[in-house]
Amino acid sequence: MASILNLPHFQDPDKAREYLEALRWANGVACPHCGSLGKHLTLAGSKNYRPGLRKCADCYEQFTVTVGTVFERSKIGLHIWLQAVHWMCASKKGISAKQLERMLGVTYKTAWFMAHRIREAMKTNPDGLLGSGGGTVEADETYWGNMPRSKVAKLEAKNKPHGHLSGGWHKEKIVSLVERGGNVRTEHVRVRMLNKETLKEILDRNVSKDAHLMTDESKLYNKLGKEYASHQTVNHKNGEYSREGVTTNTVEGYFSILKRGLVGTFHSVGEQHMQRYCTEFDFRYNTRISLGVDDVQRFNIALKGIEGKRLTYRRLDGQQAAQI
Numbered sequence: 001m002a003s004i005l006n007l008p009h010f011q012d013p014d015k016a017r018e019y020l021e022a023l024r025w026a027n028g029v030a031c032p033h034c035g036s037l038g039k040h041l042t043l044a045g046s047k048n049y050r051p052g053l054r055k056c057a058d059c060y061e062q063f064t065v066t067v068g069t070v071f072e073r074s075k076i077g078l079h080i081w082l083q084a085v086h087w088m089c090a091s092k093k094g095i096s097a098k099q100l101e102r103m104l105g106v107t108y109k110t111a112w113f114m115a116h117r118i119r120e121a122m123k124t125n126p127d128g129l130l131g132s133g134g135g136t137v138e139a140d141e142t143y144w145g146n147m148p149r150s151k152v153a154k155l156e157a158k159n160k161p162h163g164h165l166s167g168g169w170h171k172e173k174i175v176s177l178v179e180r181g182g183n184v185r186t187e188h189v190r191v192r193m194l195n196k197e198t199l200k201e202i203l204d205r206n207v208s209k210d211a212h213l214m215t216d217e218s219k220l221y222n223k224l225g226k227e228y229a230s231h232q233t234v235n236h237k238n239g240e241y242s243r244e245g246v247t248t249n250t251v252e253g254y255f256s257i258l259k260r261g262l263v264g265t266f267h268s269v270g271e272q273h274m275q276r277y278c279t280e281f282d283f284r285y286n287t288r289i290s291l292g293v294d295d296v297q298r299f300n301i302a303l304k305g306i307e308g309k310r311l312t313y314r315r316l317d318g319q320q321a322a323q324i
């Protein structure tokens with residue numbers, strides 16, 4: 001069987017552009033400047049115009065299919081971008097910038113930046129509340145970090161007299177909410193300690209009050225759980241993982257994929273970028289095969305998400321804009 005990467009849109013920039021045009025403009029060409037549908041002049045065909053250039057008949061602005069997307073003004077061929085999107089959609093535990101560098105034939109810096117732009121494309125707006133209509137939502141939190149022990153000890157000694165620090169303070173806090181048979185939403189919470197108030201705020205925004213909530217024995221959920229149709233817990237400390245359908249195995253399964261990615265694929269993830277990695281793992285989980293989404297559909301969903309999310313290098317890490 002020929003590799004999927006032999007398909008023309010992965011090999012040729014013009015074919016890639018045509019693929020993207022067919023996907024984004026399935027209902028007619030839309031001007032990204034004024035929103036006008038279908039009224040435009042095609043300027044292609046002359047060497048003075050770049051391929052795919054159009055001019056809006058309403059606002060007279062020029063545009064191509066990548067204007068207003070994460071691919072805008074990129075010097076990387078569109079077919080290379082599509083390859084990167086393919087790899088990120090198809091790799092269950094993610095793919096490192098180092099690996100992308102080798103496979104795409106670009107520099108490490110370019111690969112890193114492309115991957116972050118694609119993570120932006122994978123970001124979706126939350127659609128309603130999880131567990132609406134009496135569904136089951138598992139909530140759990142996990143801690144992840146790789147600060148060296150010596151540094152942890154040093155900071156703890158320094159702060160001890162003030163009583164400021166307690167368990168897990170030096171790690172990244174990640175909260176995931178998973179609707180059984182449905183979607184996950186993961187938030188990287190940038191606080192020193194996770195408390196009841198923070199969790200309540202996250203659950204209020206994401207979980208329907210008529211949902212059945214399942215958590216572990218953490219006291220953080222005691223009062224909060226009363227706001228939902230029901231709240232049941234499994235007691236991990238007593239070695240209990242499942243009792244007549246009461247379990248947090250789904251959310252823990254999600255965490256294990258996320259952590260295998262963070263440890264095995266990405267190695268070190270800066271605090272400022274953690275949410276983007278969580279978003280990437282959420283995207284793949286929410287477009288997983290058991291929900292009826294295949295690899296090509298997942299790829300197309302990611303490509304439809306490129307709109308309205310231009311991401312500058314400055315926003316990513318404060319350095320000068322890169323020529324990517």
Ligand SMILES: [Zn+2]
Nearest residue numbers: 031034056059
């Ligand atoms: Zn226009």
